[in-house]
Amino acid sequence: MNALPDIGAIRDAAARIAPHAVVTPVLRSAVLDALVGAELHFKCENLQRGGAFKFRGACNAVWSLSDEEAARGVVTHSSGNHGNALALAAATRGIQAHVVVPEGAVQAKLEAIARAGGTLHRCAPTQAAREAMCDQVQAQTGAALVHPYADARVMAGQGTLALELLGQAPQLDALITPVGGGGLAAGVAIAAHALKPGLALFAAEPAGADDAARSLAAGARIESLSPDTVCDGLRALMGQPNFEALRAHRVEVITVSDAETVAAMRLLWSELKQVVEVSSATVLAAMLKQPRRFAGMRVGLVLTGGNVDLDALPW
Amino acid sequence: MNALPDIGAIRDAAARIAPHAVVTPVLRSAVLDALVGAELHFKCENLQRGGAFKFRGACNAVWSLSDEEAARGVVTHSSGNHGNALALAAATRGIQAHVVVPEGAVQAKLEAIARAGGTLHRCAPTQAAREAMCDQVQAQTGAALVHPYADARVMAGQGTLALELLGQAPQLDALITPVGGGGLAAGVAIAAHALKPGLALFAAEPAGADDAARSLAAGARIESLSPDTVCDGLRALMGQPNFEALRAHRVEVITVSDAETVAAMRLLWSELKQVVEVSSATVLAAMLKQPRRFAGMRVGLVLTGGNVDLDALPW
Numbered sequence: 001m002n003a004l005p006d007i008g009a010i011r012d013a014a015a016r017i018a019p020h021a022v023v024t025p026v027l028r029s030a031v032l033d034a035l036v037g038a039e040l041h042f043k044c045e046n047l048q049r050g051g052a053f054k055f056r057g058a059c060n061a062v063w064s065l066s067d068e069e070a071a072r073g074v075v076t077h078s079s080g081n082h083g084n085a086l087a088l089a090a091a092t093r094g095i096q097a098h099v100v101v102p103e104g105a106v107q108a109k110l111e112a113i114a115r116a117g118g119t120l121h122r123c124a125p126t127q128a129a130r131e132a133m134c135d136q137v138q139a140q141t142g143a144a145l146v147h148p149y150a151d152a153r154v155m156a157g158q159g160t161l162a163l164e165l166l167g168q169a170p171q172l173d174a175l176i177t178p179v180g181g182g183g184l185a186a187g188v189a190i191a192a193h194a195l196k197p198g199l200a201l202f203a204a205e206p207a208g209a210d211d212a213a214r215s216l217a218a219g220a221r222i223e224s225l226s227p228d229t230v231c232d233g234l235r236a237l238m239g240q241p242n243f244e245a246l247r248a249h250r251v252e253v254i255t256v257s258d259a260e261t262v263a264a265m266r267l268l269w270s271e272l273k274q275v276v277e278v279s280s281a282t283v284l285a286a287m288l289k290q291p292r293r294f295a296g297m298r299v300g301l302v303l304t305g306g307n308v309d310l311d312a313l314p315w
Numbered sequence: 316m317n318a319l320p321d322i323g324a325i326r327d328a329a330a331r332i333a334p335h336a337v338v339t340p341v342l343r344s345a346v347l348d349a350l351v352g353a354e355l356h357f358k359c360e361n362l363q364r365g366g367a368f369k370f371r372g373a374c375n376a377v378w379s380l381s382d383e384e385a386a387r388g389v390v391t392h393s394s395g396n397h398g399n400a401l402a403l404a405a406a407t408r409g410i411q412a413h414v415v416v417p418e419g420a421v422q423a424k425l426e427a428i429a430r431a432g433g434t435l436h437r438c439a440p441t442q443a444a445r446e447a448m449c450d451q452v453q454a455q456t457g458a459a460l461v462h463p464y465a466d467a468r469v470m471a472g473q474g475t476l477a478l479e480l481l482g483q484a485p486q487l488d489a490l491i492t493p494v495g496g497g498g499l500a501a502g503v504a505i506a507a508h509a510l511k512p513g514l515a516l517f518a519a520e521p522a523g524a525d526d527a528a529r530s531l532a533a534g535a536r537i538e539s540l541s542p543d544t545v546c547d548g549l550r551a552l553m554g555q556p557n558f559e560a561l562r563a564h565r566v567e568v569i570t571v572s573d574a575e576t577v578a579a580m581r582l583l584w585s586e587l588k589q590v591v592e593v594s595s596a597t598v599l600a601a602m603l604k605q606p607r608r609f610a611g612m613r614v615g616l617v618l619t620g621g622n623v624d625l626d627a628l629p630w
Contacts, residue, residue, distance in 0.1 A: 025340050027362065046588045047342065266625060273361045273621035275588040306588035310581060310630070 004241050005156035007194035010187065013060040013156040014163055020059050020092045021160075022048050026168045026300075031271045036287050039298040041169045042268075043161060046276050046306025050116075052233075053161055053304050054085035054148075057183060060157030061146040062089040070095050072142035077130040079105035079113075080233060081305050082148040087118030098143055100133045102126070108309060149183030150239030159187030165300050166195050174294065177302040178282045179203035179212045179253065180234035182242025184304065189249035200297075201251045204282035206231045206258065212238045213253040216246060230258045230314055233279035233305065254286035261285045262314045268303070278314055280304045319560050320471035322509035325502065328375040328471040329478055335374050335407045336475075337363050341483045341615075346586045351602050354613040356484045357583075358476060361591050361621025365431075367548075368476055368619050369400035369463075372498060375472030376461040377404040385410050387457035392445040394420035394428075395548060396620050397463040402433030413458055415448045417441070423624060464498030465554030474502030480615050481510050489609065492617040493597045494518035494527045494568065495549035497557025499619065504564035515612075516566045519597035521546045521573060527553045528568040531561060545573045545629055548594035548620065569601035576600045577629045583618070593629055595619045 005013075027042045045053035062074060073096035076086050083099040090097035097118040101110060102125035110120060123133040137143060146154065161184070166172065175192055179185040185203045192199050205212050208229035211222045221243040227235035238246075246253075256264075265281035268274055283301040287294050320328075342357045360368035377389060388411035391401050398414040405412035412433040416425060417440035425435060438448040452458060461469065476499070481487065490507055494500040500518045507514050520527050523544035526537045536558040542550035553561075561568075571579075580596035583589055598616040602609050 025342075027340075030364070044588075049345070051588060269590050269625055273359075273366060273590040275584050275590060310584055310628070313625075313628075315625070 003152050004186065004245050005152045005159065005190060007191060009152065009156040010159040010163065010191045014160040016063045017056055017059040017157060017160060020049070020089070021056055023164060024048055026165065027272055027274070029272050032267065032284070036294065037291050038287065038294040038296060041172065041298065041300045042272060043165045043300055043302045044274060045161065046274055046280065046303050050081065050085045050088045051305055051307045052081035052085060053158060053184060053302070054081040055088060056160050057154035057157030057187070058082065058085035058089040058146060059092065061151065061153040062086070062093050062095070064153045065144055069144050072144065073098060074146050075100070075134055075137045075141070075143040076146045076148060077134045078148045079109055081307060083118065084109065084112050084116060086146055087113050087116035091117045096143070098137045098141065100130055100137065102130060106309070109307070149181030149236065150241055152241070154183050155187040155190070155242070157187070158184040159191035161302065162188040162191035163195065166192065169300060171298055172199065172300045173297040174200035174202060175300045175302070176202040176204060176283045176286060178234055178279050178304055179205050179238065180209070180279070181236035182212065182238040182246060184302065185251060186242045186245035188302070189245055189251055193249055201249055202286065203246065203251050203253045204286035205253050205255050206234050206261065206282060207255045208258065209235050210255045212246065213255050215243055216253055231261060231279040231282060233277060234282065254290060256282050256285040256289055260289055264288060266315055274303060275306045275308060276303050277305045277308045318467050319501065319556050320467045320474065320505060322506060324467065324471040325474040325478065325506045329475040331378045332371055332374040332472060332475060335364070335404070336371055338479060339363050341480065342587055342589070344587050347582065347599070351609065352606050353602065353609045353611060356487065356613065356615045357587060358480045358615055358617045359589060360476065361589055361595065361618050365396065365400045365403045366620055366622045367396035367400060368473060368499060368617070369396040370403060371475050372469035372472030372502070373397060373400035373404040373461060374407065376466065376468040377401070377408050377410070379468045380459055384459050387459065388413060389461050390415070390449055390452045390456070390458040391461045391463060392449045393463045394424055396622060398433065399424065399427050399431060401461055402428050402431035406432045411458070413452045413456065415445055415452065417445060421624070424622070464496030464551065465556055467556070469498050470502040470505070470557070472502070473499040474506035476617065477503040477506035478510070481507065484615060486613055487514065487615045488612040489515035489517060490615045490617070491517040491519060491598045491601060493549055493594050493619055494520045494553065495524070495594070496551035497527065497553040497561060499617065500566060501557045501560035503617070504560055504566055508564055516564055517601065518561065518566050518568045519601035520568050520570050521549050521576065521597060522570045523573065524550050525570045527561065528570050530558055531568055546576060546594040546597060548592065549597065569605060571597050571600040571604055575604055579603060581630055589618060590621045590623060591618050592620045592623045595621070
């Protein structure tokens with residue numbers, strides 16, 4: 001499961017998820033184009049099922065299982081959008097999803113997972129406790145692990161987004177996605193370069209969780225991280241296969257401060273009229289930070305999700 | 316200018332505004348469908364140029380003028396979305412827009428009008444002062460008055476929204492729009508019934524500004540109103556031609572409380588992921604209030620605008 005998918009696997013994923021996923025729209029804004037000095041095409045995965053691109057990868061993983069495997073269910077450790085996406089995806093196949101969640105996880109997200117039919121397993125808020133609980137659930141149920149990003153089926157699912165976007169906006173010169181664990185960035189890089197080898201690829205990363213930037217600069221993956229960022233979707237350490245994909249495809253990482261990201265989030269709400277979560281705004285923040293790099297280019301920006309607490313906006 | 320447009324005028328308007336207006340998307344939400352028990356198709360005019368449907372009517376009015384008339388500019392009294400839309404529309408033709416604004420108008424909206432190139436004329440916050448200032452600007456400049464709703468060109472422009480929506484979702488059984496002055500409700504009724512005479516037409520109105528509901532019930536237009544509602548876009552008294560169109564097309568008005576509207580607004584943000592202003596949410600509030608009336612129906616809901624103060628959300 002740790003190998004990288006190829007374009008064939010991504011095309012298979014697109015066919016597999018088509019009955020379940022939303023073909024999300026691409027939105028434009030003359031005001032934001034003028035502000036950056038480039039032609040911006042926003043791929044609105046906040047409008048994806050479950051409110052985030054994560055449904056693509058989870059759905060591909062669920063429908064990649066044999067009937068026998070599927071009957072034993074799936075399991076993951078993610079209290080965020082991936083956990084919810086896996087619960088939703090499992091429901092499309094009528095199978096069980098076990099989601100290991102650390103104490104202290106956001107109540108609204110747990111309720112969403114439960115509403116989608118997922119079974120919650122609580123554990124202490126450490127990486128070790130999560131993995132131990134995951135192992136325990138697997139041992140008891142035989143459920144298949146669906147890792148949030150270091151999984152070829154998941155990366156292939158996320159990559160379908162690039163196939164879709166390049167069909168909607170074939171003229172693009174560049175693509176930019178946020179990067180956390182790297183499932184999205186890796187899948188998009190593989191798919192985008194298969195279709196358009198000359199495309200420039202960028203990833204936006206919070207300065208307070210900049211392991212992708214540092215790993216690529218050093219030529220070797222950093223193996224520990226103490227994230228300090230409001231971008232709750234981008235705190236994960238980049239996976240090993242994900243690192244390899246980003247390096248092979250020469251993805252350039254631009255780091256942004258939380259203040260820059262929150263300002264960009266506000267612009268996406270006020271000008272694009274989209275409810276997006278803070279992690280999504282890193283891509284616009286990166287372009288606003290380095291406008292000369294993008295001057296006059298046609299750029300696809302992936303807005304990754306829209307699951308926010310409307311009572312606790314960061315401005 | 317006070318007569319009603321016919322379908323020919325609305326088709327002409329569609330051709331006239333096509334080079335300038337956005338073809339706005341229609342969005343769906345499985346969660347909201349389940350909540351109401353109907354099939355909801357949201358026409359997202361929050362994504363229209365200027366962030367509101369008002370650009371359609373203003374643009375049609377501006378491009379309906381002869382070159383000689385246009386050279387003298389346009390004028391209106393509206394500190395809200397119509398004023399901004401008229402300034403944007405005038406800019407597409409390179410002509411001047413005069414916007415009369417009462418003291419106390421929201422600063423952000425005045426800045427938007429100025430940014431669009433409009434000339435602001437301040438007056439006391441009364442209807443009489445607005446009209447006097449409008450007359451004065453007209454006398455001095457010869458500018459053409461573009462009334463926010465009691466104007467056939469404006470109603471025709473707003474009606475283009477229904478042509479577009481019925482092209483995108485031809486299977487609809489019903490349409491629902493908010494109603495304030497009635498420019499949108501009238502234009503939509505005329506266009507929708509020309510294409511589909513059996514379509515059920517609804518309008519949602521704040522209980523604190525329910526002159527449309529009372530006028531239609533009484534069979535005669537109420538001529539004064541002291542609005543008391545958070546829906547700042549729906550405080551206007553319905554116009555006479557607008558009343559006649561709603562009566563002729565048997566538009567049924569559903570009134571909703573501000574609390575119902577604010578709750579629906581929050582749902583549109585959290586589930587549809589759209590930044591919409593409070594007036595837009597009346598349509599969902601009306602369906603949630605009377606779900607039996609809409610059970611199983613395919614309904615088009617017009618989300619009229621997305622210009623909100625992100626620092627002062629109503630929840």
